[in-house]
Amino acid sequence: MKEGQSFEVVVDEKDAVIVSAIEKSASSFGQPRQGSGGVSIQDETGNHSESDAIEYSCCIETCSEILLPNSDDAADASSALDNHAGDDDISCSESQAAHESCTWRKLQFEPTLPISLKFEDIKYKVPGVKGEKRSKAENYVLDGITGLVHPGELLALMAPSGGGKTTLLNLLSGRVKFDSGTITYNDQPYSKSLKRRIGFVLQDDVAFPHLTVKETLTYAALLRLPNTLALQQKKERAMTVITKLGLERCQNTVIGGTFLRGISGGERKRVCIANEILLNPSLLFLDEPTSGLDSTTALNIVQILQNIAESGKTVVTTIHQPSSRLFRKFDKLILMGKGSSLYFGKASEAMLYFSSIGCSPLIAMNPAEFLIDLANGNIKDKSVPSDLEDRFLPRSKSLQLKCGGPYHVDVHEYLVEAYAVREAKSERRTKLLNSVMTDAEPKTLTTLSSREWGANWWDQFSILLKRGLKERRHEYLSCMRVTQVFTTAIIMGLLWWRSHASSPNGIQDQAGLLFFISVFWAFFPMFTAIFTFPQERVMLAKERSVGMYRLSAYFVARITSDLPLDLILPVVFLVIVYLMAGLKQTFTAFALTMVTVFLSVVAAQGLGLTIGAALMDVKKAATLASVIIMASMLSGGFFIQKVPAFMSWVRYISFTYHTFRLLLKIHYGCSGPDTESDSCKSPFKGLRLDWDATEIGTMIAIILGYRILAYAFLRRMKLMTIT
Secondary structure, X not given: OOOOEEEEEEEEOOOOEEEEEEEEEHHHOOOOOOOOOXXXXXXXXXXXXXXXXXXXXXXXXXXXXXXXXXXXXXXXXXXXXXXXXXXXXXXXXXXXXXXXXXXXXXXXXXXXXXXXXXXXXXXXXXXXXXXXXOOHHHHEEEEEEEEEEOOOOEEEEEOOOOOOHHHHHHHHOOOOOOOEEEEEEOOEOOOHHHHXXXXXXXXXXXXXXXXXXXXXXXXXXXXXXXXXXXXXXXXXXXXXXXXXOOOOOOOOOEOOOOOOOOOOHHHHHHHHHHHHHOOOOOEEEEOOOOOOOOHHHHHHHXXXXXXXXXXXXXXXXXXXXXXXXXXXXXXXXXXXXXXXXXXXXXXXXXXXXXXXXXXOEOOOOOHHHHHHHHHOOOOOXXXXXXXXHHHHHHHOOOOOEEOOEEOHHHHHHHHHHHHHHHHHHXXXXXXXXXXXXXXXXXXXXXXXXXXXXXXXXXXXXXXXXXXXXXXXXXXXOOXXXXXXXXXXXXXXXXHOOOXXXXXXXXXXXXXXXXXXXXXXXXXXXXXXXXXXXXXXXXXHHHHHHOOOOOHHXXXXXXXXXXXXXXXXXXXXXXHHHHHHHOOOOOHHHHHHHHHHHXXXXXXXXXXXXXXXXXXXXXXXXXXXXXXXXXXXXXXXXXXOOOOOHHHXXXXXXXXXXXXXXXXXXXXXXXXXXXXXXXXXXXXXXXXXXXXXXXXXXXXXHXXXXXXXXXXXXXXXXXXXXXX
């Protein structure tokens, strides 16, 4: 270090952590005293703050251990920095990692229960196809997987595609039952009370595309965080998580989807992680969080996971083929091949283990690439173990050769057996599996109620209603839908331009117009509602699986948010048609027509929700809906007046029939009964148009009945995979 220079550590006053370390001229803040370290702590305003250094000593000590290793004075500090300028072990990225780790320690909103996850001899098999003979080994997706991960550790599950990574993750998180083996959490089996202690990030990002990042996390915080926190505290926690995950720049940007441009893939993944860490879980599971991301973005994601683990949480993630830099971030590694365990231990010792059994790369190779090749049974560009040669070469007939080397089946068998021998001889496995955290309190795992909601029913309804209106307004008021309704209304107005009811032919023409209105506003909203639950099934299953809200609150909020959106376009449609077609020109007739169409829309929407909830398949639901709407239209009273007795029941469940009769009564009914026949004079032969409450009562019953059926279908459907 040159004379007159010193080392400055700048402290961000807001985050209270070291954000930079630079050499600075001593004259800028005074010459260092003789024998002092020459290290100055400053805040952003340039003022020295000794209290800040004391208050955040934990963070500063942690960061200084990396920034100033073994440094007692300024000269040693400068020398240490110069010596490690090009060293990978002491790099800017690790300095930043220490800084981020400090901030994550500050993110502990309440104490986290440390949970050690231990699993032994896990086996899971899939049922075979009937009539197809399969060996026992082929049925097993997982066969004897063992491992242990403590709080503060990041465990990676690595295997080729189809190797059982996601299956093992689902088993460990309690989402799927396993066939044999044991999985314990602080030496206790899985229970429903653990649900709120576990966070699970799916491989496919599931989020509402039209909501912004801030809205997504705020709604999640309001629904998931406990009632003990005030509304403002929940919002503040959401903003804190946004800040710590580096989502400030995109917090007001929509999530986006397939046909909607939004945030980037890395930001979407961070939003999904933020959604889970809002609840401050003890266990965090992630299914391939780096899939589809570039190496730099993937490294940032894994760095975040490492920081989360260092804050006292247990993190388990599946990984496909990480970069070498990313591989170094893992504390422990489980390597699997064809459902069998090939290695479990420290990630940093994986290469040493395989070298000890004779498998070493012959060329420069990414460690992760080397391990995946071994899991696939590929030993090209790798040394062939002598034991493998001794075992198979004497029996050359049984040795299957491929490209001059052993076949992948033989390599797989050798690696499985080598690992089994290593585990049998080693006492380390027994010590690891028998070690349990002494400071954990297993009894606290059972004190949480599995039915503890983050908000009461009314709050859940209000939050889901606001979220639904913000998300679906774009769909219901899309340009395509508005154009469709406007175009149809104008075409109808032109075809029935200034029609008159003064002649029988004019009345018949207007009756055709009223029938088309009743059919259109049965067909249009029903096919819109059909897509509701099938499209939201994944999101509904995800949110319900973590106990985010009651199904009843979601259902009522869903149908309530649809009502104002579904009723905007019918108003515009009727105004255009009514003025152009010359229907009964009284405000009472117009208002009653509007109410009748509203009843038809709500009833059709209920039928669509029922069909969608019953089938949960868009194609099947659309096919069934087309048949139902056709039967409803044919029995609507326009094409045929006299229906056979054995088919008359169709009319009574057809809301098209009741809608059409109400419209006829509004426009052609009379105010009083005829003295001779005690019924209203009707221009339609055989059709009574006197007023009664039959049609209105039937429509209300249909509206309520269809919605009760839809809720029953949702309730009986297996939305949650957690048992």
